Amino acid sequence: MFTVLGLGALVLFGLLAPGGERSTFGISTAGDIVEIDPLGVPSRQAAILLALLCLAVAGYAFLLTARAEPVPLWLSVLFGTAFVLSFLTWAVAGETISLTGALQGSLALSVPLIFGALCGMLGERTGVINIAIEGQLLAGAFLSGVVASLLGNLWVGLIAAPLAGLLVAYLLAVFSIRYLVNQIIVGVVLNVLVLGLTNFLYGRLLSPQAGTWNSPGRFPRWKIPVLGDIPVIGPVLFDQTVIVYCMYLAVIVVHVALFHTRWGLRVRAVGEHPEAADTAGIAVNAVRFRNVLIGGAVAGFGGAYFTLGAIGVFSREMTAGAGFIALAAMILGRWKPMGAVFAALLFGFANNLQSVLGIIGSPIPSEFMLMAPYVLTIFAVAGLVGRIRPPAANGQPYIKS
Amino acid sequence: MKLELRGITKRFGSLVANDDISLTVEPGEVHCLLGENGAGKSTLMNVLYGLSAADAGEIVVDDEPVAFSGPADAMAAGIGMVHQHFMLVPVFTVAENVMLGAEPTRGAGLLDVEATRARIREISEQYGFDVDPDAVVEHLPVGVQQRVEIIKALVRDARVLILDEPTAVLTPQETDELMGIMRQLTADGTSIVFITHKLREVRAIADRITVMRLGRVVGQAHPESTESELASLMVGRPVSLVVDAGTSDPAEVVLAVRGLTVVDDRDQLVVDDVSFDVRAGEILVVAGVQGNGQTELTEALLGLGGRVRGSVRLAGTELLGRSVREVLRAGVGFVPEDRRTDGLVGQFTVAENLVLDLYDRSPFARGPMLRHARIRSNAAERVGEFDIRAGSIDTLASTLSGGNQQKVVLARELSRPLKLLVATQPTRGLDVGSIEFVHRRIIAERDNRTPVLIVSTELDEASALADRILVMYRGSVVGIVPGDTERDVLGLMTAGYAPEQAFERAAAHPTRTGHPEYGGDGDEGEP
Numbered sequence: 012m013f014t015v016l017g018l019g020a021l022v023l024f025g026l027l028a029p030g031g032e033r034s035t036f037g038i039s040t041a042g043d044i045v046e047i048d049p050l051g052v053p054s055r056q057a058a059i060l061l062a063l064l065c066l067a068v069a070g071y072a073f074l075l076t077a078r079a080e081p082v083p084l085w086l087s088v089l090f091g092t093a094f095v096l097s098f099l100t101w102a103v104a105g106e107t108i109s110l111t112g113a114l115q116g117s118l119a120l121s122v123p124l125i126f127g128a129l130c131g132m133l134g135e136r137t138g139v140i141n142i143a144i145e146g147q148l149l150a151g152a153f154l155s156g157v158v159a160s161l162l163g164n165l166w167v168g169l170i171a172a173p174l175a176g177l178l179v180a181y182l183l184a185v186f187s188i189r190y191l192v193n194q195i196i197v198g199v200v201l202n203v204l205v206l207g208l209t210n211f212l213y214g215r216l217l218s219p220q221a222g223t224w225n226s227p228g229r230f231p232r233w234k235i236p237v238l239g240d241i242p243v244i245g246p247v248l249f250d251q252t253v254i255v256y257c258m259y260l261a262v263i264v265v266h267v268a269l270f271h272t273r274w275g276l277r278v279r280a281v282g283e284h285p286e287a288a289d290t291a292g293i294a295v296n297a298v299r300f301r302n303v304l305i306g307g308a309v310a311g312f313g314g315a316y317f318t319l320g321a322i323g324v325f326s327r328e329m330t331a332g333a334g335f336i337a338l339a340a341m342i343l344g345r346w347k348p349m350g351a352v353f354a355a356l357l358f359g360f361a362n363n364l365q366s367v368l369g370i371i372g373s374p375i376p377s378e379f380m381l382m383a384p385y386v387l388t389i390f391a392v393a394g395l396v397g398r399i400r401p402p403a404a405n406g407q408p409y410i411k412s
Numbered sequence: 413m414k415l416e417l418r419g420i421t422k423r424f425g426s427l428v429a430n431d432d433i434s435l436t437v438e439p440g441e442v443h444c445l446l447g448e449n450g451a452g453k454s455t456l457m458n459v460l461y462g463l464s465a466a467d468a469g470e471i472v473v474d475d476e477p478v479a480f481s482g483p484a485d486a487m488a489a490g491i492g493m494v495h496q497h498f499m500l501v502p503v504f505t506v507a508e509n510v511m512l513g514a515e516p517t518r519g520a521g522l523l524d525v526e527a528t529r530a531r532i533r534e535i536s537e538q539y540g541f542d543v544d545p546d547a548v549v550e551h552l553p554v555g556v557q558q559r560v561e562i563i564k565a566l567v568r569d570a571r572v573l574i575l576d577e578p579t580a581v582l583t584p585q586e587t588d589e590l591m592g593i594m595r596q597l598t599a600d601g602t603s604i605v606f607i608t609h610k611l612r613e614v615r616a617i618a619d620r621i622t623v624m625r626l627g628r629v630v631g632q633a634h635p636e637s638t639e640s641e642l643a644s645l646m647v648g649r650p651v652s653l654v655v656d657a658g659t660s661d662p663a664e665v666v667l668a669v670r671g672l673t674v675v676d677d678r679d680q681l682v683v684d685d686v687s688f689d690v691r692a693g694e695i696l697v698v699a700g701v702q703g704n705g706q707t708e709l710t711e712a713l714l715g716l717g718g719r720v721r722g723s724v725r726l727a728g729t730e731l732l733g734r735s736v737r738e739v740l741r742a743g744v745g746f747v748p749e750d751r752r753t754d755g756l757v758g759q760f761t762v763a764e765n766l767v768l769d770l771y772d773r774s775p776f777a778r779g780p781m782l783r784h785a786r787i788r789s790n791a792a793e794r795v796g797e798f799d800i801r802a803g804s805i806d807t808l809a810s811t812l813s814g815g816n817q818q819k820v821v822l823a824r825e826l827s828r829p830l831k832l833l834v835a836t837q838p839t840r841g842l843d844v845g846s847i848e849f850v851h852r853r854i855i856a857e858r859d860n861r862t863p864v865l866i867v868s869t870e871l872d873e874a875s876a877l878a879d880r881i882l883v884m885y886r887g888s889v890v891g892i893v894p895g896d897t898e899r900d901v902l903g904l905m906t907a908g909y910a911p912e913q914a915f916e917r918a919a920a921h922p923t924r925t926g927h928p929e930y931g932g933d934g935d936e937g938e939p
Contacts, residue, residue, distance in 0.1 A: 272521040280501050280512050287499035290463065291513025291564075292484025403502070411463075 057100045064093040099364070113360075113367050114247045119321060121352075121359030122258055123148055123330070126313020127337025128344065128351035129265050130176075133306035136269065136346060137299045138282040138404040142198025143183050145334025146205035147307050150175035151314020153209045156325035157217070159227035159318075168227055169254070169315050176311015177304055179205060184303040188296050191408045206328065213327050221324070229323040230254065254312075254320040261309060266348040278302060282402035285409040295409045310334070346402065413474055413490055413571035413603060414439055415460075420469035422455055429455040431627045433469070437572060437603045442594060444614045445607045446633075447624035448646055448843045449814065453607045454496070456624075457574050460605075461493045462486040484513070492565025493574040498557050502550035507532060509549055510564050528567075535563050539596055554701075555586040562593065573597065574605045579613055583701055584871065584903030588923040591617050609646070611639040612872075616924040647844045655851040658859070660879045662694035666863045667832050672722035674708045674887075682708040684887040685722075690832070690863040695854065697878035697895070698867045700906050705887035706867045707749055710836050713865075714746055715739045726832055740769050743831030747821055747838050749867075751814070755821040758810030762802050763791035765809045766824050790827075798823040799849070815846030822853055833857050836867040851877060871902050 068090045075086075127144045134141035141147075154175035159168025179201055187194040217225040230252040239249040269275040277298060280288040285295045318325050336358050343357075344350025415437040422430040429452045437443045445453050459466045462480030470477050473489050480486045486493075500509045507528045516524040529545040536543045541559045549557060558578060565573050575594075579587045594604050594617060608614060614621055614635070621633040623645045631645055644650045667690040674683035683705045690696045698706050711717040713724055715736045724731040731739050740746070748754035756765050767776050767787050775786045791805040798819045802812055809820060818838065825833070835854065839847040854877060858864050868874050874881050878895035883905040891911035893901070900918035905911060 271523055273515040273517050273523055274521055276508060276512060276515060276523060280504070283503055284499070284501040286497075287501050287509075288512065290461070290483050290493070290495065290499045292482060292487060293513055294482075400503075 061093045061096050061100065065090055068093065111243055111246055113363060114243065116363035116367065117356060117360040118247055118251075118255070119359070120362045121355040122255055122316045122320065123313045123333045124337045124340050124355035124358055125258055125262065125352055126316070127310050127334050128341040128355055129261055129348060130306035130310035130313070131338050131341040132265070132269075132346055132348065132351060133278075133302045133309065135341070135405050136278050136282045136402055137302045138285060138402055138407060138409070139184075139187060139299050139303050140194045140198065140406045141180075141183065141303065141306060142195055142338070143179055143201040143205075143334075144310050144337050145330055145332065146198075146202040147176040147179045147310035148314040148317070148330045148334050148337075149209055149328075150179050150205050151311030152317040152329060153205075153212070153314075153325055154311075155315035156227045156318035157212075157224055160224055165228060165230055165319055168319055169312070172315035172319075173308035173311040176307040176309070176314060178307075179311070180303050180307020183307070184300045187408070188299050188303070191410070194406055194408075202334070209325075210327055213325065217325060225324050227318055227323065227325075229321070230319055252316075252320045254316045257312065258316075261312075262348050262352055269348070279402070282404055285404050285407075289409075289411070299409070310337075342401070345400075415491070415572050415603065416472040417456070417460065418470050418472060420456060420459055420466050420471075422452075422459055422464065422466050428627050430459065430466070433624075433627075433629050435622050435629065437605055438620075439571075439603055440598045440601050441619040442598055442604045442606055442617050444618035444621045445605060445624060446609065446611075446614055446621055446642065446646055448609055449841045450626075450843075451624040451646075452627040453624055454576060455627075457493065457576055457605070457607060460486065461491060461574065487514075487568045487570070490569060490571035491574065492568060492570025492572070494558065494561040494565065494576065494578055496577040496580060498554075498561055500549045500557055500560060503548065505546050505548055506543055506552075506560050506563075507545040509560060510545075510567055514568055531567055532563055535566050539593055541593075554581045555583075555589070558582070558590070559593075570602065572603045572605065574607070576607045577609075578606070579608065579610060581702060583906045584899060584923055585907055587613065591924055611642045611646075614642065615639065643844055649845075651844050651848060655848055655855065655876060657855055657877060660693055660695070660858060662691035662879060663861070664692055665689045666692050666727050667865070668723075668725045669713075670723040670725075672709065672712060672724060673720070674705070674712045674717050675719040676708065677718055682887050683712060683717075686884075686887075686889050688882055688889065688892060690865055692863050693858055693861045694879045695858050695864040695866060695877050695895075696880050696882060696892075697874040698865065698882045698884055699871060699874040699878075699902060700869065700884035700890075702869050704884045704906075706869075706884055707836065708887075709884070710746075710749075710834055710865070710867055713739075713834060714744065743829065745825035745828070745830045745833045747818075747825055747833075747835035749836040749840075751817050751821050752810070756809045756817055758808065760809055761806045762795065762800065762809055762812070762820055763787055763805040765820050766791050766794050766827070768824060770824075770828065794820075794823040794827060798853075815842045815849075818842060818846065818850060822850065826853065826857060830857070830862050833862055833864045834867075835864070837869065838866065839868075839870075839873060847873075871899055871906075874902065875899065 068086060071086065127148055130144050130147060131141050151172040155168040155172035157168075158171035159165050162168075183194075183197055183201055186192040186197045213225075232250050232252055233256075235249040239245045241249070269278065277288065277293050280291070281293065281295050281298045288298075289295050314330070317329050322329070337355070340354040340358055341351050343354035344352070416435075418434050420430050420433045421428070431452075433452075433456055435443070435445075445456070447453050455464070458464045460471060460480075462483045462485050465481075471480065472478070478485075478489055480489070483493075501512070504512070507525055510532055511523070511525075511528040516527040518524045532543060532545040535541065541563065543556060543559055543563065549560060552560070558581075562573070578590060582590060591613075594606070598604060598619075606614075606617065615637070618635045621635065621637075621642070622629055623631050623633055623642070625646060625648055630648070633642055633645060637645075640651070669689070670687045672683055672686045673681070676682045686705075686709060688696065698709065700706055708717055712720045713731065715731070715734055715738070720732060722732065726742055726744065729742060731742060731744075734742070752758060757768065760768075764771075764787070767790065770776055771782060771787075776783055776790070788805060794800070795802065795805060800812075800819045800823065801816050802820075809817060812820065822838075833854070838854065839850050842850065851873075854864060854866065866874075866877060868877075875895065875897075880892055880895055881897060881902065882892045883890040883902065885906060885908040890905045890908060891914075893905070893911055898918060900923055901911070901914045903923070904914035904917055909917060
């Protein structure tokens with residue numbers, strides 16, 4: 012898989028690229044303390060070089076697979092980065108793009124994906140598949156926007172968001188855990204329900220009386236001193252809204268909790284072997300119920316990013332499938348918080364690329380660029396990263412005999 | 413710790429799984445709970461372990477009545493259980509599994525893995541377990557996994573340890589080691605409830621025996637009782653434990669398997685270059701511990717297996733590469749390992765199940781139409797011939813007992829002219845009476861000049877039926893030995909020893925259960 016893509020990159024981006032042109036990446040934005048000159052590289056040579064790097068990674072991955080060893084995450088990340096950069100040098104040949112801007116855009120699109128992936132992970136690590144992430148994000152976006160508008164307070168809106176996600180998650184938990192309805196079906200139904208409800212209310216209230224109902228505004232960006240002044244990384248990571256900082260915190264908390272606490276051990280046991288957990292004195296369905304609720308709250312909080320963090324108003328179907336891409340990010344990240352972050356960044360980057368390249372007028376039709384993130388998702392989920400092993404009891408209700 | 417059960421009754425709908433059961437486990441004794449599958453042993457232990465609530469009766473620990481609302485309560489009262497199907501999370505390490513549910517923490521809920529590691533090393537040393545706390549459970553052999561289960565109970569200070577069919581997955585040598593561990597534990601004052609249906613083991617290790625049948629305690633027995641006394645108590649009538657196989661008269665080679673290699677869908681080599689012959693009028697038993705490639709071997713013969721290489725010739729015709737239907741049409745009868753999922757369609761009637769692989773041919777079909785009258789008359793005939801106890805031929809197969817389900821499968825497979833009979837675990841989970849019946853039919857088929865290939869994990873069954881025994885270990889053939897080979901030798905072969913080595917070692921280290929003179933009169937299990 013790696014090899015095919017690497018070869019493709021070599022031929023397409025390297026050999027077919029017009030020689031002699033330069034791709035220019037603006038690295039620092041004006042006004043930074045340290046100004047760095049834009050980096051210009053000869054497109055063709057750089058693309059070939061990066062494609063060769065892809066091939067080398069592919070070769071190493073093949074070797075590992077042949078020795079029946081797992082392919083480590085960093086290798087996939089390296090491959091993805093090299094592949095994308097190779098593509099980028101080809102696509103922007105003769106033009107200039109701002110690297111910082113591109114990364115900022117990527118992160119912006121990744122934030123809800125990361126929250127969504129954490130939500131999915133909290134559920135699936137206990138064995139409950141949560142297809143309703145999309146609905147939870149949307150509910151969070153909607154309620155946070157409405158509450159913030161009505162009360163004129165962004166912070167209250169931010170508190171309302173997780174409650175909306177929680178409500179959707181509660182329905183999922185009740186039906187799938189207590190009444191054993193198929194988890195996927197409940198999830199899909201909830202998505203449709205939230206979509207219909209928000210569309211209805213949008214049409215009746217938010218759109219006609221936007222001043223009262225739909226003008227929450229946005230959180231300001233807070234620049235963290237010192238860290239925020241680092242070139243590239245600073246403006247991308249440390250000049251963000253409170254929601255993004257909460258995301259960093261959530262990723263760390265979930266990671267530590269899952270792998271280093273009593274709570275996490277029990278959660279993972281419930282998802283892998285519920286009978287074993289039960290005989291060890293753990294209340295399987297209670298753990299599942301609780302985790303689905305926590306997950307819902309996390310996703311709802313992430314939904315607030317759409318309204319209070321990015322756009323400033325609620326609009327119809329504004330999550331646009333982010334919940335499903337979040338599921339893919341979770342799978343690609345192998346049900347691990349850090350992995351999900353990288354996967355979500357990759358998806359965010361691909362998505363952002365489409366708009367960036369659209370602006371500079373790249374050689375690729377924009378329709379194709381619109382497809383790119385989803386094609387990437389399919390490749391990712393279909394096994395680009397080797398054999399993926401979900402929690403063993405994923406999707407199976409636990410019925411005590 | 414003294415444990416008493418008084419008048420435990422447990423019902424599932426109209427079925428009484430435990431009917432007024434009372435028994436006492438004294439401190440430091442091995443109390444055997446003997447009974448056939450479905451006698452209610454596991455149900456009773458699930459009640460004792462707090463996994464299900466009794467409808468009546470009480471549990472008394474050291475003369476104090478206790479009530480368990482879950483396993484946590486039972487563990488707190490000092491009861492530990494090693495389940496028949498291990499309750500270990502495969503992707504967790506030994507330490508993670510051991511601490512699950514009773515995790516030592518360093519404040520704020522952070523796990524204290526080091527404390528658990530130390531405890532595991534301590535217990536490992538005390539009982540000579542040799543268990544690495546950081547090994548991932550799914551990579552460990554079953555014998556070691558069982559020790560992890562025992563450690564799990566000991567870490568929680570279990571004073572009564574319930575072992576539910578602990579020997580089902582072990583080789584005779586591993587069983588012997590387990591019995592050594594049980595002796596050590598009882599010497600330290602731990603009581604053991606040992607659940608089994610294997611008479612040989614009961615006599616080797618038990619201090620006291622309680623026999624259960626159909627949800628009731630039918631009596632106490634002494635370890636000195638003979639196997640047939642125990643068996644008749646367990647079954648409720650005199651039974652013959654070993655069917656007289658008579659003499660066989662093997663003739664020409666009918667089935668020739670050469671270099672059969674199977675790779676499964678996880679890219680694991682599960683059958684590795686296996687070659688053997690089966691002659692007309694001969695029973696070849698493939699023995700080995702569960703999961704050493706036997707299932708995959710038979711599936712490959714039938715055309716069910718994944719990626720297969722080699723050659724399988726039945727009377728000169730190559731079978732590999734043909735579809736399952738073609739293989740069956742070539743005259744292969746197949747009794748699958750799991751009769752409920754692979755042998756029968758539970759929601760079909762007995763009559764329908766009896767023609768599952770014949771339905772589309774004369775006399776049961778005319779063109780695309782089924783001929784129900786023929787199917788019914790066939791069913792009536794088979795039900796009589798095989799003594800299938802079903803309400804009627806229209807009874808759903810899923811409602812039959814295990815023994816009768818197996819009879820339906822056998823009746824179907826034996827009702828057409830066979831060139832080869834392949835039976836996987838033909839008596840697993842059957843009562844003694846049904847085992848006897850199945851064995852008789854298999855021997856009759858052999859005497860009918862059909863070559864027979866049996867896969868069995870029970871060495872007793874292998875010895876009872878086989879003209880020759882092929883032992884498999886990790887996908888390869890360890891050796892092919894005569895049917896009357898000593899049990900200890902077979903046991904060592906199932907652990908991977910070549911036949912010559914196995915003979916030497918068996919002579920040097922006889923096991924408790926391998927030799928008839930051991931455990932024959934009284935308590936000679938003491939090491």
